[in-house]
Amino acid sequence: xxxxxxxxxxxxxxxxxxxxxxxxxxxxxxxxxxxxxxxxxxxxxxxxxxxxxxxxxxxxxxxxxxxxxxxxxxxxxxxxxxxxxxxxxxxxxxxxxxxxxxxxxxxxxxxxxxxxxxxxxxxxxxxxxxxxxxxxxxxxxxxxxxxxxxxxxxxxxxx
Numbered sequence: 722x723x724x725x726x727x728x729x730x731x732x733x734x735x736x737x738x739x740x741x742x743x744x745x746x747x748x749x750x751x752x753x754x755x756x757x758x759x760x761x762x763x764x765x766x767x768x769x770x771x772x773x774x775x776x777x778x779x780x781x782x783x784x785x786x787x788x789x790x791x792x793x794x795x796x797x798x799x800x801x802x803x804x805x806x807x808x809x810x811x812x813x814x815x816x817x818x819x820x821x822x823x824x825x826x827x828x829x830x831x832x833x834x835x836x837x838x839x840x841x842x843x844x845x846x847x848x849x850x851x852x853x854x855x856x857x858x859x860x861x862x863x864x865x866x867x868x869x870x871x872x873x874x875x876x877x878x879x880x
Contacts, residue, residue, distance in 0.1 A: 722874060729871040733806030736864040737799040740819075743857045744795020748788050750850065755784065794818050802864050810872055816865055823861040830854050 801815035833851045 722878060726874040729867045730806040732867040733802045736860055737803030739860050740795055741799035744792050746853055747791055794822055805868060816868055819861050819865055826854055826858055
């Protein structure tokens with residue numbers, strides 16, 4: 722039983738690091754989408770305004786805020802899973818976040834099956850994005866499972 726507990730906790734440590742890395746991927750996807758076709762974001766704005774330093778600075782600040790909001794759940798889940806794997810039980814808040822991110826990623830993957838006219842992506846880019854998002858889903862499921870099993874085994878060993 723102790724061997725299984727160590728295995729689940731080791732899995733939490735590994736999954737935590739993986740979740741942080743896949744969170745970085747979500748940032749990269751947003752940056753690529755913004756760089757590949759910036760006209761989606763600026764087409765309704767006058768060209769004179771778009772080229773001003775204040776607009777560019779404001780856009781960068783907004784992009785940084787959006788990226789921080791995107792990375793926060795992944796950092797929280799990853800670091801919490803890592804800590805639980807090293808130290809034992811942690812709060813359950815990160816598991817709720819993991820469930821939410823899991824659902825959002827599953828819903829987001831549905832759009833891979835519908836053509837998007839907003840920007841051109843090659844088939845290999847779609848396949849790579851799909852596989853990375855699928856791996857994220859597996860990673861989140863394994864994290865949730867490992868945390869639940871780790872807690873159950875910890876309680877059994879305490880008795």
